[in-house]
Amino acid sequence: MNNSNKMCALLSNVTTYDNLKPLTDNRPISTLPFDCKYRMIDFPLSSLANANVKDILLTFNEGETQSVYDHIGSGKEWGLSSLGSHFFVYIMQDFLRKKEQGLPFYETQLEFLKKSRAPYTVLIGSKILANVDLQAVLKVHQASGNKVTAVYKKASSDSLNPYDSVLRFDEETGKPLAILHKDLEDPQPTGNLLLNTFICDTDFLSDFIRERHANGDEEFASVNRHIRNHLSKLDGVGVYEYTGYASNIIDIKTYFEANLEMLEPKNFTSLLYGAKPIYTKIKNEVPTFFAETSDVNGSQFGSGCVVKGKVTGSLISRGVNLEENTDIERSLIFAGSTVKAGAQIKNAILDKNVVIEPGVKIIGKPDSEPLVIAKGSRITEDIIAG
Structure with a gap:
């Protein structure tokens, strides 16, 4: 990949849901097991690996990193142990402590973006199961000339949850009009589920982060969440429709059903064995x-x-x-x-x-x-x- 197409990534893993306990008592959502041998974090890491993204800043909550390190190790399964690759772990509570002390709390993210020397940055999370082709998203992003491209999936209204971010956009221009939580009384038969995955111009993202700090816009430690909340207010924003399998994990029921859906060959193949493979930690064990x-x-x-x-x-x-x-x-x-x-x-x-x-x-x-x-x-x- 030439430098003009280079991407780095901010991978956020700070979302918590009480409705996932006790499964998340001792692990973050990102290391929840899935489909017998995978973990939730395998999916964004594999999307990044398949797009040749070598510089990744991972954000976690304090006290939740042991299972992450046990699973990721050196990162070799996702190409992160090779020459020229770098991944860093950032603790969200460090951000909060810096904010309380009046210190520059986004300096770690800004320094990472500067050192990556990547024209584009992927913002992605671990709680939505999907196998997004980020190179395809990048091509659409470059062709559009937009500063931000948001990835969404059309979903039936019945499948959307109250916590989901639903995207409304102008069908002709693709410009986002609003981001809202699912309204259970919404009569529309379908909604555009925002997959919390974006590609941004890195220069724009750096300026956006500095602006949030300058304006005292300190509500969220997650840059992904800042972009999501400001999406309809920004100029130069476009959308990309993801058509593969996706599931938003917010409670025990959605997690359970997403696993059981892997027993359907169509879902299993779409998520795990499409054109872009999903990688996980390799264990050399005897067959069952x-x-x-x-x-x-x-x-x-x-x-x-x-x-x-x-x-x-x-x-x-x-x-x-x-x-x-x-x-x-x-x-x-x-x-x-x-x-x-x-x-x-x-x-x-x-x-x-x-x-x-x-x-x-x-x-x-x-x-x-x-x-x-x-x-x-x-x-x-x-x-x-x-």
Whole structure:
């Protein structure tokens, strides 16, 4: 890639939702497991890797980086350990402390943009599952002559959530007219879900950040959120329609359903095995073993599992042990968990290293969000949703 097409990236991972607890008690949204072997952060990192973005500033909340470092490591899976690549981790609370002390709180971002020497900057987050071709977005951005290009996806009104950012724009000019949260009484059948992904001219973005500081516009530590909130007020803004699979993760229900949607071949192929691959941390493990007693239908498995029971419509992560006469239905079981003989798991999520004792039933209601068993729990008695 010549320097005229070079991009750097600000990857924000500071969004939190109480409705995702207890899954996010010990990890950020960005390291939530997905589809047996991936993590949420794999998707923006892969979009950046596929666009040959080598300079990335990642922002996290204080105390949430251990699982991030464990997963990313040197970054080699996303091409970040090669010569000329750089990724840096920035803690959002450092921003807040500088702001309280009256210090220049955006200096880290500005210094990063300056040193990257990239004409364009990608702003992206980890809570929306998508496989965006950033090189295609860049071509549209360059051809339009705009300063900012926002990526959106058309979605049915029923699929939008109250927390979603919905984009209204002029269909002829593409200029954004408003950014609003989903109005549940909105009669329109579709909405334009903003994917919180933008390509900006770096010079414009640097000036925009300085202006926010000069005007005392200090409400948000996330540059992505600043752009989103000012989008309809800025000149030189265009849009790009993403047509692949996307899911906005804001609570247990949306997270659970997004995983189950990977059991549909169309969704699975669109997100994970399109023209642009998704990369994740490589683990060299033995294949999953299916005993003669196993009965598996419409499910997916990570490596290193031992399966001796029945599994239907479920996703089973790496290193899970399912003993004889177990019955797993419409559930997610995270890495290292054990379900002992005769136990039943239905409409539930078992976090990492959970042990379900023999004969225990974990049964959630099929028409509501699943039961969640917290990481490291040992369950000895039935838990059945009322």
